[in-house]
Structure formats: structure tokens, C-alpha cells
Amino acid sequence: MHAKNDSTVGAGQTPPILGPWPQTLPTQVLEQTSALVELLRKPPSDLAEGASRLLVIAGQLTEQIITLPAAASEKAAVLLRAMASKPEQAPQREPDSKVKLASPFIGSVEPQDIVAVLTELNSHLLDKPHVVLEETARYFRDMGQIMAGKMSLAPAKGDRRFSDNAWSDSPFHRMALHGYLSWSTALNRIIDRAGADTATTERMRYVSSLFTDALSPDNTLIGNPMALKAAVETAGGSLLDGMRNLLRDLGEKNTTPAQVDKGAFRVGGNLAATPGAVVFQNEVLELIQYAPVTAEVFSIPIMMVPPVVNKFYMMDMAPDRSLVQHLVEKGFQPFMISWRNPKPEHRHWGLNTYVSAMLEAIAAMRDITGSPTVNVFTICTGAVPLAALLGYMAAKKIDGVNSATTVVSIIDSNEGRSLGLFATPKTIRAAKRRSEAKGILTGEEMAKVFTWMRPRDLVWNYWINNYLLGKQPPALDILYWNNDPTRLTARMHAQLLDVYYEDLLRTPGGISIFETPIDLSKVTCDSYVVGGITDHISIWSGVYRSAQLYGGKFEFVLHSSGHVQSVITPPGTPKARYFVNPKTPKDPEEWIAKAEARPDSWWDHWCEWLIRHSAEKRPAPVQPGSDRFPAGAKAPGAYVMET
Numbered sequence: 001m002h003a004k005n006d007s008t009v010g011a012g013q014t015p016p017i018l019g020p021w022p023q024t025l026p027t028q029v030l031e032q033t034s035a036l037v038e039l040l041r042k043p044p045s046d047l048a049e050g051a052s053r054l055l056v057i058a059g060q061l062t063e064q065i066i067t068l069p070a071a072a073s074e075k076a077a078v079l080l081r082a083m084a085s086k087p088e089q090a091p092q093r094e095p096d097s098k099v100k101l102a103s104p105f106i107g108s109v110e111p112q113d114i115v116a117v118l119t120e121l122n123s124h125l126l127d128k129p130h131v132v133l134e135e136t137a138r139y140f141r142d143m144g145q146i147m148a149g150k151m152s153l154a155p156a157k158g159d160r161r162f163s164d165n166a167w168s169d170s171p172f173h174r175m176a177l178h179g180y181l182s183w184s185t186a187l188n189r190i191i192d193r194a195g196a197d198t199a200t201t202e203r204m205r206y207v208s209s210l211f212t213d214a215l216s217p218d219n220t221l222i223g224n225p226m227a228l229k230a231a232v233e234t235a236g237g238s239l240l241d242g243m244r245n246l247l248r249d250l251g252e253k254n255t256t257p258a259q260v261d262k263g264a265f266r267v268g269g270n271l272a273a274t275p276g277a278v279v280f281q282n283e284v285l286e287l288i289q290y291a292p293v294t295a296e297v298f299s300i301p302i303m304m305v306p307p308v309v310n311k312f313y314m315m316d317m318a319p320d321r322s323l324v325q326h327l328v329e330k331g332f333q334p335f336m337i338s339w340r341n342p343k344p345e346h347r348h349w350g351l352n353t354y355v356s357a358m359l360e361a362i363a364a365m366r367d368i369t370g371s372p373t374v375n376v377f378t379i380c381t382g383a384v385p386l387a388a389l390l391g392y393m394a395a396k397k398i399d400g401v402n403s404a405t406t407v408v409s410i411i412d413s414n415e416g417r418s419l420g421l422f423a424t425p426k427t428i429r430a431a432k433r434r435s436e437a438k439g440i441l442t443g444e445e446m447a448k449v450f451t452w453m454r455p456r457d458l459v460w461n462y463w464i465n466n467y468l469l470g471k472q473p474p475a476l477d478i479l480y481w482n483n484d485p486t487r488l489t490a491r492m493h494a495q496l497l498d499v500y501y502e503d504l505l506r507t508p509g510g511i512s513i514f515e516t517p518i519d520l521s522k523v524t525c526d527s528y529v530v531g532g533i534t535d536h537i538s539i540w541s542g543v544y545r546s547a548q549l550y551g552g553k554f555e556f557v558l559h560s561s562g563h564v565q566s567v568i569t570p571p572g573t574p575k576a577r578y579f580v581n582p583k584t585p586k587d588p589e590e591w592i593a594k595a596e597a598r599p600d601s602w603w604d605h606w607c608e609w610l611i612r613h614s615a616e617k618r619p620a621p622v623q624p625g626s627d628r629f630p631a632g633a634k635a636p637g638a639y640v641m642e643t
Contacts, residue, residue, distance in 0.1 A: 104446035124194040166225030184212040227468035241470030257462035264475035272313035276635035279625040280364035284357035298614035301333035305378040341642040344439030350491035373402035383409030391518030403613040407530040443485020532566030544588040
């Protein structure tokens with residue numbers, strides 16, 4: 001005898017797909033569960049109505065399950081409470097200030113890295129199935145309340161994606177926002193409760209953010225109220241402009257939306273515009289001497305050393321934001337190194353090559369200025385070749401450097417993690433193989449890492465601006481510089497990986513220059529060191545510890561912003577401030593606990609320190625160069641133009 005084909009399931013009846021109901025469950029739970037089964041069997045033709053009903057039922061069901069009476073079947077109650085009870089408080093994990101996600105020397109996070117992280121998360125959750133069940137039930141409960149208008153969520157403070165009033169005024173956009181926040185919060189709760197160590201948790205959070213940032217509702221036309229408004233106001237013109245921008249990027253083979261209007265800038269025009277001349281050139285570098293604007297100049301000149309992976313004009317940005325111009329106006333004598341942009345045939349260039357080139361530049365500066373010593377200055381990864389130079393000069397007892405200034409620079413690898421959370425022996429070997437095969441590590445590859453370290457700001461922000469709103473990318477000088485990358489030789493790439501991963505500069509004799517072991521504790525010149533409190537590339541505590549590796553006295557200053565902003569912060573920068581503490585204890589946290597906050601830029605504070613290390617003043621030179629090193633091409637020279 002066949003059972004009657006009845007599509008309805010009443011309270012207490014047995015839905016075939018779920019098995020027999022425990023008869024002791026409350027009637028409301030049974031009714032809501034049966035309604036859920038019925039909805040799944042015969043969904044309404046209106047998809048939005050079906051989704052709304054589904055979420056409301058799920059929310060009501062989880063509310064009932066949470067308060068199951070003791071009279072319920074013990075086995076069923078335990079199972080259902082495990083699935084839907086309010087989760088235990090997840091451990092509060094603050095982002096580790098000593099953790100960096102990625103490094104341009106390793107390369108960007110690849111699909112296999114993402115798969116590995118997801119596999120790792122799954123392995124942690126295998127013995128915690130209740131975590132996923134609880135958080136899933138909690139998510140459905142929250143969504144039910146959101147759909148019923150009983151729950152409101154707010155984006156994190158400082159999240160500018162949802163600043164438009166429509167996110168609170170429009171029912172559609174409000175529900176999309178709250179659903180998105182509920183989902184992304186649930187993912188983070190699961191990750192926090194997985195029980196992984198801090199580094200693993202940060203990797204999981206990063207991978208999770210790749211998905212949550214990409215699937216944010218404001219990244220779609222219908223989900224972005226500003227884009228919809230622009231489309232209406234322009235009669236579709238913004239959409240056409242956005243399509244043109246997209247086609248332009250595709251034509252230029254950009255893998256991400258353009259970040260800057262490159263047509264607004266010209267190196268040697270409104271960038272790198274401080275007057276000067278090339279006074280020395282070898283295969284590796286050009287040396288630029290800047291023209292004085294004061295009647296007298298300080299006797300000891302400054303050799304400015306950019307990172308080997310960047311063009312120098314970060315230090316000579318737009319005229320009102322140029323550190324070089326500021327030094328000239330203060331009566332100093334800056335000389336700038338402009339590295340050549342290497343090609344595959346230069347694959348053998350390494351630390352020996354760059355140290356030798358800098359020694360030649362110092363000799364030229366001494367001849368031109370008549371000063372027996374020079375002050376040196378560097379930023380970011382320029383600290384590695386500069387440290388090699390100083391260590392070599394100390395080992396060979398070569399005089400010539402009076403003081404050193406380093407800004408957002410790490411040579412102590414920050415507890416072994418300055419290469420980032422995705423650095424392993426395997427990924428390092430793979431990175432070396434890739435550059436060795438090509439002879440170089442391209443600037444585009446390195447820029448890609450920085451871009452995907454902050455995809456919300458550097459990818460999706462421009463996706464919305466360029467494609468959904470149909471606007472041109474902004475005309476910002478620092479973004480132009482960031483999109484004007486240089487290459488890194490395979491030899492130098494491998495050496496930088498070894499220096500950072502194995503902490504070679506921390507260990508006396510860890511590296512040798514021209515077969516001479518170096519020991520940074522033998523470098524006894526004074527130094528001035530700047531860190532950025534929100535720097536995510538050169539973590540400030542690692543910058544502080546790097547300064548301790550040298551044998552001389554150092555003064556540490558902590559600026560209030562991030563990596564690039566800590567370099568380009570002219571006097572008068574709004575809201576800028578820096579911290580000083582004349583004492584330099586071993587622990588950086590002890591230093592900051594007693595540091596004094598001061599308003600404005602560190603530039604003038606540094607200039608006061610630099611005056612004490614630049615000897616007396618003398619009449620400014622009438623013309624650049626000397627008999628032995630005559631002036632050549634005007635600044636910014638030829639090497640900076642090489643692509």
C-alpha cells in the first residue's frame with residue numbers, strides 16, 4: 001500500500017528528509033521547522049519573498065532552540081543547543097603590531113597560498129564542529145532579526161565605504177549592508193574561535209578579507225547608492241565613462257584599476273624639480289648635486305641613498321613636499337644617488353656592486369665639497385646596502401661617514417617576520433628561482449604585493465571610482481611615484497631575502513663585503529632614526545631594534561602616520577605629530593611609554609640634529625661639481641627616466 005502523497009507536514013509528523021521528530025520538543029519549534037521544510041519543498045516564485053520568509057523562519061527557530069525547556073529530549077536538546085545556542089565569547093584578538101602580511105621580495109599571495117590557508121582553517125575546525133554550527137545558527141538568527149527590522153548593525157569606525165545616507169535611509173541598501181556586516185562578522189568569529197596561533201589567525205583573517213572586501217555590496221552597481229545616483233544624474237554618462245576606463249585598463253594590460261592620472265605629472269617638471277646637476281656617474285648610479293639657495297652652506301654634505309627598489313624622487317616630490325628642497329633652504333648640501341634601473345644583463349649586481357658604487361660617490365662628494373666626511377641618509381630598504389657600506393668601512397677602518405639617518409628602515413628582521421606571514425623556506429626558494437630565471441624581479445611584481453596588502457584601499461576603492469562612478473583616478477604625486485617602479489637584480493633579490501629571513505645583519509660576520517666580514521656594532525657614528533607608528537611595512541618596533549645594532553648613539557623619533565607619510569611630511573602637515581624621548585632603553589615599548597608628543601613634522605627636529613653634525617658654515621659653491629667631477633646633465637638626470 002502506497003502512502004498518500006501529501007505535501008503538507010503538520011506538527012509532530014515526520015518530514016522524510018529529516019527523520020522522526022523527538023515528540024518532547026515544544027510545539028512552536030516543530031511548527032517552525034515544518035514551515036521551513038515546506039518552504040524548501042515549494043519555494044514561492046518571488047525569490048525575494050522566499051529569501052525573506054526563509055530568514056525570518058530561521059531566526060524564529062533559533063530563538064526557540066536557544067530556550068529549549070529541560071523537559072525536551074536530552075539528546076535532541078544537547079544537539080540543538082550546540083547548533084544554535086549563543087556562542088561562547090570568542091577570544092579578543094587585536095592585530096599583532098609585530099606581524100606583517102606580505103613582502104614584495106616574496107611575491108604576492110598566490111591561489112595556492114589561499115588554498116593552503118583555507119585548508120589550515122579547516123583542519124583547526126575539524127575538532128570544533130560546534131563552532132561552525134553555533135556561528136551558522138547565530139548568523140541565521142541575526143539575519144532573521146535583520147529581515148524583521150529588529151536588528152541594526154553599524155560598520156567599523158573609519159569604514160568610509162558606507163558613509164552615504166542611503167545605507168541607512170534606503171531599505172534595500174540598509175538590508176544589504178546589515179547582511180554583509182553580519183556575514184563578515186560571522187567569518188571573523190569563526191576564525192577567532194578556531195584556536196590557531198596568532199600568526200596563523202592573521203593569515204586566515206587576511207584571506208577572509210580578500211573575499212569579504214571583494215563581495216562588499218558597494219562594489220556592485222545596484223549595491224552602490226552613489227553609483228546609482230551618478231548614473232541617473234548623468235543619464236547613463238557615468239556608466240559610459242566607467243566602461244571607457246575599464247577598456248583603457250584592459251588595453252594597457254592593467255591587472256587592477258588604475259590608481260593615478262599619470263598625465264598630470266612629469267619627472268623633472270612638477271616632480272623631482274629641485275635644481276641641480278649630475279656630477280658623477282658610473283654603471284650603477286648617478287650622483288646629483290643640488291644648487292644652493294643660501295649664501296652659506298654647512299660644510300659636511302649629505303649623501304641621500306634611496307632604496308634600490310624605488311626611484312629617488314620620493315625624497316624630491318612636488319616642490320612644496322620635497323625633503324631635498326627643504327634641506328637646501330635650510331643651508332645643507334644634499335647630494336642624491338639615483339640608481340640605474342637594472343635589466344636582465346645586470347643580474348649579477350649585488351651588495352658588493354652597490355657598496356663599491358657608493359664608495360665612488362663618497363669620493364666624488366669629498367672632492368667636490370672639500371669635506372673629509374659626509375652625512376648619509378636613507379629610507380626603507382635602502383638601509384641594507386647602506387648598512388653594508390657602513391659595516392665595510394668600519395671593518396676596513398675607512399673614515400668618511402660622520403652621521404647616519406634612517407627613516408622607516410629595518411635591518412633587524414622584526415622577530416624574523418619582516419618578510420611577512422607568508423614567508424617560508426619553500427616560498428623563499430620559489431621567489432629566488434623566479435628572479436634567477438628572469439635575471440630580475442620586476443617592479444610590477446613588487447607593486448602588486450603592496451596593492452594586495454590593502455585591497456580595500458588600493459583595488460576596490462579605484463574599482464568604484466573608475467568603473468562604477470566613471471571618474472578619472474586622482475592626480476596624486478605619491479601614487480604616481482608608486483606606479484613608477486624599478487626592477488631588482490636577481491643577485492640583490494636573493495641577498496635581501498637572506499638578510500631579512502636569516503637576520504644576517506644582526507650577527508657579526510653574518511655577511512661579508514668583498515670577503516670582509518662586517519659587524520655593525522663597530523659602526524660608531526651617531527644616528528637619527530625615524531619610525532612610523534602605523535607603518536605596516538616597516539613595523540616601528542623593528543625600526544627601533546635595528547638602530548640598536550649599531551655601536552654609536554642614536555636618537556629615535558616616532559611619527560604619527562604610516563610608511564610613506566612618515567617620509568613625506570613637510571612642516572605644516574595637518575594633524576601631524578611626532579614623539580621624542582632622549583633616552584633609548586632596550587625595549588621599544590618602554591621608550592614609547594615615556595615619549596613626549598610634539599606637533600607638526602619631524603623634518604625641522606631632524607634639521608636641528610643635523611646642524612650639530614654638519615660642522616661650520618662656509619660660502620655656498622658658485623657652481624656644481626669640481627675640476628675632477630664637472631657638472632653634466634641637469635637634475636633629475638637620465639637614470640631616473642629609464643623604464
